[in-house]
Amino acid sequence: MKGKNLRKDRLPKPVRLELLGVQELQAGEVTRTVRVRGQKAIIEEFARLTPIERGQVIERGMKATGV
Incomplete structure (x- = not known):
């Protein structure tokens, strides 16, 4: 069977x-x-954040705006 050793x-x-x-x-x-x-400047700064930091920014922004 093809790929049978991949798991081990x-x-x-x-x-x-x-x-x-x-x-x-x-x-x-x-x-x-x-x-x-x-x-552009804001999106570039956002892209430089880590995935965890980007998630925090989104969460805080949505709470702050009542979304």
Whole structure:
């Protein structure tokens, strides 16, 4: 069967995540790609943030605006 040895040769998940430079999602978290429109400087600054920081910015902004 093709690929039957892939599972046993796979690195443990924590090792794979560390090699990719990412953190495992916490309970209730999701990751998603969305399009955003705004002033170029603001969007560029937003893009420089880490995924966790971007999530915090979105959450705080939505709370502040009552969304």
